[in-house]
Amino acid sequence: MNIMEEIKVNIANMIYKAIDNNQITLDEIKEKIEVPKDKNNGDFSYPCFNLAKVLRNSPVNIANSIKDNIITDNSISKVEVVNGFLNFYLNSDNIASEVLKKIVEEKENYGSTKEGEGVNIIVEYSSPNIAKPFHLGHFRNTVLGKALYDLYETLGYNVTGINHLGDWGRQFGILIEGYRRFKDEYNFDKNPLEALSDIYVRINKIAKEDDAVMDKARENFKKLEQGDEELTKLWKYFRDISLKEYKRIYDILGSKFDSYNGEAFYNDKMEEVIEILDKKGVLKDSQGAKVVEVGNNMPPCIVLKSNGSTIYATRDLAAILYRARTYDFTKCIYVTATEQILHFKQIFEVAKYLVDEKYQKGLVHVAYGMIRLKTGKMSTREGNVIYIDELIKEAIQKAKDIMTAKNPNLENIDEVSKKIGLGALIFNYLKSGKNKDIIFDLDDTLRFDGETGPYIQYTYVRTKSILEKVGFNIEDISSDSIDYTLLKEKQEVELIKELEKFESIIRKAANEYEPSVLARYLIDVATAFSRFYNECSVANIDDENLKKARCVLVYATSIVIKKGLSILGIDSPEKM
Ligand code: ARG
Numbered sequence: 001m002n003i004m005e006e007i008k009v010n011i012a013n014m015i016y017k018a019i020d021n022n023q024i025t026l027d028e029i030k031e032k033i034e035v036p037k038d039k040n041n042g043d044f045s046y047p048c049f050n051l052a053k054v055l056r057n058s059p060v061n062i063a064n065s066i067k068d069n070i071i072t073d074n075s076i077s078k079v080e081v082v083n084g085f086l087n088f089y090l091n092s093d094n095i096a097s098e099v100l101k102k103i104v105e106e107k108e109n110y111g112s113t114k115e116g117e118g119v120n121i122i123v124e125y126s127s128p129n130i131a132k133p134f135h136l137g138h139f140r141n142t143v144l145g146k147a148l149y150d151l152y153e154t155l156g157y158n159v160t161g162i163n164h165l166g167d168w169g170r171q172f173g174i175l176i177e178g179y180r181r182f183k184d185e186y187n188f189d190k191n192p193l194e195a196l197s198d199i200y201v202r203i204n205k206i207a208k209e210d211d212a213v214m215d216k217a218r219e220n221f222k223k224l225e226q227g228d229e230e231l232t233k234l235w236k237y238f239r240d241i242s243l244k245e246y247k248r249i250y251d252i253l254g255s256k257f258d259s260y261n262g263e264a265f266y267n268d269k270m271e272e273v274i275e276i277l278d279k280k281g282v283l284k285d286s287q288g289a290k291v292v293e294v295g296n297n298m299p300p301c302i303v304l305k306s307n308g309s310t311i312y313a314t315r316d317l318a319a320i321l322y323r324a325r326t327y328d329f330t331k332c333i334y335v336t337a338t339e340q341i342l343h344f345k346q347i348f349e350v351a352k353y354l355v356d357e358k359y360q361k362g363l364v365h366v367a368y369g370m371i372r373l374k375t376g377k378m379s380t381r382e383g384n385v386i387y388i389d390e391l392i393k394e395a396i397q398k399a400k401d402i403m404t405a406k407n408p409n410l411e412n413i414d415e416v417s418k419k420i421g422l423g424a425l426i427f428n429y430l431k432s433g434k435n436k437d438i439i440f441d442l443d444d445t446l447r448f449d450g451e452t453g454p455y456i457q458y459t460y461v462r463t464k465s466i467l468e469k470v471g472f473n474i475e476d477i478s479s480d481s482i483d484y485t486l487l488k489e490k491q492e493v494e495l496i497k498e499l500e501k502f503e504s505i506i507r508k509a510a511n512e513y514e515p516s517v518l519a520r521y522l523i524d525v526a527t528a529f530s531r532f533y534n535e536c537s538v539a540n541i542d543d544e545n546l547k548k549a550r551c552v553l554v555y556a557t558s559i560v561i562k563k564g565l566s567i568l569g570i571d572s573p574e575k576m
Contacts, residue, residue, distance in 0.1 A: 002503040003098050007075055008033055011044055011088055014076075018069040023054050042080065042087035043497075049084050059084025092493040097484035099500045100549075103556040104479040110559055111502040116157030120327050123149045123159060125335040126255065127262070129166030130242035131175055131196040134249055134388045136371045136440065137337055143426045143569055144368055144434060145335045146255045147515035150567040154506055160327055161255070165262025167239050168315065171200070173221030176234055177213060178203025192241040225267060225309075235264075249388060252422065254569050266318040270310045273317045273354065274303065280353050294349035301346040316347045317354060324359040331362045333513065338367040338435075366513045369437040391442075396421035398446055399454070403576065416573045420454050421446070423570040427453030430568050431519040451523050453570055456561060459526040460572045462533070463558035470539050472551040479552075486546045487553060491532040495553065498528045502560050506567070515568060522564045529557050 001009075012030040019029075029046070036045045048059040048066070055062055063081040070079060078089040103110045125145020128138050145161070152159045178199040186195035207213040224231045243260065250257065274290070277283045283290050288306030303314045323332055334344060344365035351360045399421035403413055410416060428445035432438050448454045467473075487496065501521065509517035538550045562572045 003095065003102065003500050005504065007090065007095075008044060010073070010075060011046070014070050014072060015046055015066060015086070017071070018066045019051070019055075020069075021055065024051065036087065041082065041085070042078075043090040044088040046086040046088070047084060048086065092488065092496070093485040095500065096487045096493070096496050099496050100482070100484055100487075100552050100556055101479050103499065103559055104474065104477075104482075104552060107474070107559060108563060110556075111506055111563055112154050112156070113503065113507075114156040116152060116155045119157050120329045121152050121157045121159050122162055122323060122327055122329045122332040123152070123335070124162040124164050124333065125149075126246075126250070126257075127164040127166060127336070128242075128246060129171075130262075131171075131193070131200055131238050132242075133193060133197050134246060136373075136388065136391070139388045139391075139425070140368055140371055140429050140438070141335050141337070142250070142253055142255055143429050144366070144515060146253060146569050147430060147518075147567060148333060148335070148366070148510070148513060149256055150569070151506055151510040151515065151518070154567060155510055160259065160329075161257045162259045162261065162323075163257045164319065165239070165243075165260055165264075167235075168263035168267060169312065170217060170221045171204075172224060172235055172238070173217035173219070174203055174207050174214075175200050175238065176220045176224070176231060177207070177217050179234065179238075188241075193245040196238060196241060239264075249392075252392065253426070261319075263312070263315045266315040266322070269318040269322055270314045273314060273321060276321075277303065277350070277353055282350075282353055292350045292353070294346050298342065298346055298349070301350050303350075313343065313347055313350075316343075317350055320347070320351045320359070320363065321354050324355040329359065329362055331364055332359075333364045333366055335366045335368070338369060341365065341367050364513065366434065368434040369432075371438045371440055373440050392422065392425065395425050395442060395446065398442065399424065402446065402448070407576065410575060416576050419571040419573045420457060420576065423453035423457055423565070425453075426569050427456065427519060430515045431523070433516050434514060453565075454576075456522050456526050456565060457570070457572055458576060459529055460558055460561045460565070461574065461576045463529070463554050463561070464574055466533075466538050466554050467551060467558070470547065470551055472548075472555065474552075474555050477548065477552070482549050482552055483545050484549055484552075486543075486549045489532075489536055491528070491535045492550075492553060495525075495528040495532045495557065498525050499556050499560050502564070518564055519568060522561060522568075525557065525560055525564070 009030060012026055012033060015029050015033075016024070016026045032050065033044055033046050036042055046066075048062040051062050052059050057065075060081070060083065063084055063086050066086055067079050067081050072079060075091055075094045076088055077091040080087045080089070106112075123145055125148070126138060126142040128134060149159050149161050175196070179196075182199050182202065186199070188195055203213070207217055220231060224235055274283070277292060282292050283303070284293060284300070285291075286300065286302075289302050290304035291300035291302050293300050301313055302311060303317065305311060320332070323329060336344070344363075344367075348360065348363045348365070351363060396418050400413060400417035403410055403417055403420065424445040428440070429438065431451060444450070445452055446454060448458055487493070498521075505518055505521045509515055532553070536550060538547065538554060541547050541550075565572050
């Protein structure tokens with residue numbers, strides 16, 4: 001439990017004792033305690049309106065009588081009655097020392113918990129369709145998934161990252177056909193994935209107009225499904241080429257995958273799904289296809305097409321069954337674009353016929369919005385795809401230009417520019433709520449003075465350089481020797497209160513599948529730090545005790561920013 005949570009429980013206890021009426025439980029009180037929006041109304045507030053009926057008195061009178069009877073400890077500095085509210089003001093000396101002691105003690109572990117121990121969570125993310133290049137949409141998916149992975153891991157959950165590759169389906173029949181026809185026109189040593197995707201676009205166009213080609217493609221896929229040796233070899237080759245490219249990007253982004261079992265993996269696991277559905281009597285005929293009804297608000301879920309072949313959804317159903325058995329998951333989270341909302345609603349419905357309720361209830365679809373470039377719409381099929389490689393390169397180059405102008409003597413300028421360029425991209429994606437569409441503008445993401453990755457990274461660098469200037473080393477101090485009660489300035493207290501929130505922010509971000517909660521929080525921390533540093537000198541003060549206490553505060557800020565960024569997938573340079 002974090003400090004504020006503890007204080008809240010403590011306040012609930014005090015109120016409970018002051019009311020002393022057995023019709024009102026401690027839990028009821030705890031639930032009603034809130035954090036006022038306006039800081040002038042205290043740190044916690046308890047509305048007395050719901051007590052009026054039970055206690056047969058007006059909320060104002062009740063609030064006043066609680067105030068008269070309450071016995072507070074030294075964590076509370078003041079209790080006030082405003083209308084029907086009881087407002088509690090915390091003793092900032094007390095919070096300061098509790099928060100900072102905790103950070104000094106736990107260091108890089110501050111913010112981590114063990115609450116998820118023994119609970120299995122699957123985060124399925126990225127999942128590109130092989131033989132196609134990685135574009136902006138995949139990038140959003142991948143940074144979102146990796147952040148969710150790390151959020152859960154920080155809370156102690158046992159997380160499995162799965163990349164459900166789109167490596168099966170009729171398009172491979174088409175691709176094989178194209179490869180046979182055009183392979184000699186391409187240099188597969190140089191940029192194999194680009195060659196493959198180009199071939200795919202070309203042959204797809206032809207197949208759409210020429211039935212004979214489409215028939216050939218179907219035949220290819222049929223053979224592939226049946227395990228034809230030559231075609232399997234080709235398919236593996238395509239998959240290897242693609243995966244090699246993707247893995248290069250995953251390395252850059254710090255993505256974690258424990259499994260690359262994609263759609264093909266389920267080729268031999270779908271029969272059982274059909275059997276189960278059939279046995280349960282939910283498989284219906286519909287114009288030759290086999291479907292499962294999923295309620296009145298949605299079209300039925302097709303599991304077998306009229307020619308008897310399986311589809312995307314069938315493989316997803318097989319995956320749910322497999323994952324329940326293999327990973328015994330409490331949650332299985334799917335990260336995809338909003339276009340697939342209906343698909344997941346359908347298969348989650350059908351899943352109730354396949355797995356225990358506890359698994360079915362644990363299926364979660366995390367959908368994210370579109371990405372548009374400042375000019376025009378981004379699309380996979382129409383030519384104006386921005387390949388992620390180019391984008392990353394451009395971002396790093398721009399970061400380098402900025403750094404060369406700002407700090408020409410910077411050591412390791414390439415390494416630092418890489419962290420800044422990538423950090424800018426990732427932060428830009430994660431600071432918007434997942435449902436929001438993003439209008440992407442590279443120059444904006446790289447600004448050092450806005451709500452950007454570089455701004456947060458720069459704040460971290462400032463904390464480091466302050467500590468370096470003072471010659472402060474956390475290893476040299478014992479937390480007991482610090483007098484935290486000296487940190488009394490408004491800006492100091494505000495910053496400490498921000499740092500205190502870290503753990504609950506991580507929990508909220510995970511619970512809401514929303515890394516933006518953490519990203520926005522880091523902006524708040526950086527802003528609170530700037531305010532503090534504008535008002536409170538650290539290096540140039542005579543009072544050695546105050547200097548030490550402020551150094552600890554700066555150190556604590558550096559810990560929270562670095563760890564927060566790292567959960568989002570962003571490295572913090574030590575200098576910039
Ligand atoms: N390969 C799909 C695509 O690129 C995404 C897969 C999502 N995951 C799933 N289990 N269906 O659209």
